[in-house]
Amino acid sequence: MKTILACCALAMLLGVAPRPMLAHHGSAAYDMSKSITLDGAVTSLDWNNPHCLLHFDSKDDKGEVQHWTIELYNPLWMTRAGWTRNSLKAGDPINITFHGTKSGATNGYIRDGDGKLTSNGKELGFHQAGDERTIER
Amino acid sequence: MLRSKLHRPHTRGHVVGALAVFAIALVVPLSVRPQAAPQQGASKTEAAFNPRDLSGLWFGGVGGGLRVQGKVAPLTPEGQARFNANTAELKSDRTISADPTFRCEPPGLPHIYGIGGYSIEFLQTPARIVIFYESIHTFRDIWMDGRKRPEDADPLWMGFSVGRWEGNDLVVDTTGFNDKTWLNGAGYPHSEALHIIERFHRADLNHMQLDITLDDPKFYTMPWKMGVNFTLQPTWEFGESFCIPTNQESFKSQIIEQNDKDKPVPKN
Numbered sequence: 001m002k003t004i005l006a007c008c009a010l011a012m013l014l015g016v017a018p019r020p021m022l023a024h025h026g027s028a029a030y031d032m033s034k035s036i037t038l039d040g041a042v043t044s045l046d047w048n049n050p051h052c053l054l055h056f057d058s059k060d061d062k063g064e065v066q067h068w069t070i071e072l073y074n075p076l077w078m079t080r081a082g083w084t085r086n087s088l089k090a091g092d093p094i095n096i097t098f099h100g101t102k103s104g105a106t107n108g109y110i111r112d113g114d115g116k117l118t119s120n121g122k123e124l125g126f127h128q129a130g131d132e133r134t135i136e137r
Numbered sequence: 138m139l140r141s142k143l144h145r146p147h148t149r150g151h152v153v154g155a156l157a158v159f160a161i162a163l164v165v166p167l168s169v170r171p172q173a174a175p176q177q178g179a180s181k182t183e184a185a186f187n188p189r190d191l192s193g194l195w196f197g198g199v200g201g202g203l204r205v206q207g208k209v210a211p212l213t214p215e216g217q218a219r220f221n222a223n224t225a226e227l228k229s230d231r232t233i234s235a236d237p238t239f240r241c242e243p244p245g246l247p248h249i250y251g252i253g254g255y256s257i258e259f260l261q262t263p264a265r266i267v268i269f270y271e272s273i274h275t276f277r278d279i280w281m282d283g284r285k286r287p288e289d290a291d292p293l294w295m296g297f298s299v300g301r302w303e304g305n306d307l308v309v310d311t312t313g314f315n316d317k318t319w320l321n322g323a324g325y326p327h328s329e330a331l332h333i334i335e336r337f338h339r340a341d342l343n344h345m346q347l348d349i350t351l352d353d354p355k356f357y358t359m360p361w362k363m364g365v366n367f368t369l370q371p372t373w374e375f376g377e378s379f380c381i382p383t384n385q386e387s388f389k390s391q392i393i394e395q396n397d398k399d400k401p402v403p404k405n
Contacts, residue, residue: 130373
């Protein structure tokens with residue numbers, strides 16, 4: 001354990017922070033240790049590379065509307081997980097569980113495994129048909 | 138006894154076993170080799186598959202699945218300087234956005250295996266194997282006809298690749314790279330001296346291990362390795378996915394810059 005800590009400290013000193021290579025740009029900006037769950041209303045679904053983006057509004061504790069942007073997977077992945085670009089439309093109510101940012105920016109990252117998204121009682125999943133993995137790693 | 142040896146899965150630790158299998162493979166006719174022989178309990182499809190036929194779509198996982206195996210080799214001073222420039226954003230804990238693939242430049246090798254969650258597909262002819270990469274809708278040729286890289290050939294984004302079969306492993310030797318790409322999204326650089334050996338080992342019908350050896354004596358003090366574990370995806374079709382600069386910019390401004398908005402911008 002001490003060795004691992006020493007390695008990490010040394011790596012950080014050298015500027016070679018050990019970080020997992022997950023998505024295209026990594027998930028380093030997100031707090032992967034905890035999740036946020038919100039109710040909201042979709043404003044748009046951007047169906048583009050490198051990641052589809054889900055935009056929605058949600059009221060915070062003070063009743064003020066916050067605008068959120070969530071990274072989904074790329075359009076081919078989404079298609080293989082059963083989505084179409086019309087799966088969610090402006091105004092659709094959603095309940096969503098995702099990872100928030102470390103910086104506090106109202107962005108998020110949803111992933112196959114621990115992310116969850118339902119709209120009008122229907123779950124919209126992120127697991128591709130045929131993918132043996134149960135969670136990204 | 139012979140059967141049980143033949144059916145032992147190939148692992149790195151079993152050098153003796155592997156040698157034994159290799160020796161047997163030399164003397165046993167192709168028709169009775171284990172991969173062609175029907176196996177008890179195996180499905181008809183699995184029993185019939187040809188290990189030298191890699192056709193189909195293969196999925197490496199989220200982020201493409203590219204991983205460093207073991208440790209990154211120590212960099213030479215020249216390599217270290219390039220690495221430091223590539224990863225300057227990490228000093229202020231920012232997401233690395235200097236990756237040339239963010240600007241839709243070709244990823245090169247092996248970085249192309251580390252782009253998004255897309256598939257690759259093999260198309261084989263006797264003289265040439267083509268690998269299609271869904272991530273940026275591109276391909277590369279692997280020449281199987283014994284040709285050599287022409288002298289004084291221009292450096293290439295994807296290099297010049299020749300392949301051969303070693304047993305049932307496809308071994309691909311690639312040189313002739315330009316130095317404009319990164320080895321992966323973590324900012325590891327390479328020079329034009331980069332020499333890559335890829336070994337595609339199909340462990341069974343549905344699984345293929347890619348071991349990648351990176352040798353760049355100008356930027357690294359020793360060879361090092363990366364790898365990808367692929368699974369066959371018989372129900373998928375190769376999709377259209379291009380890198381669109383305006384989409385990349387939009388993503389960067391909405392996601393990366395917002396996530397890192399309070400962090401200092403590094404000076405190169």
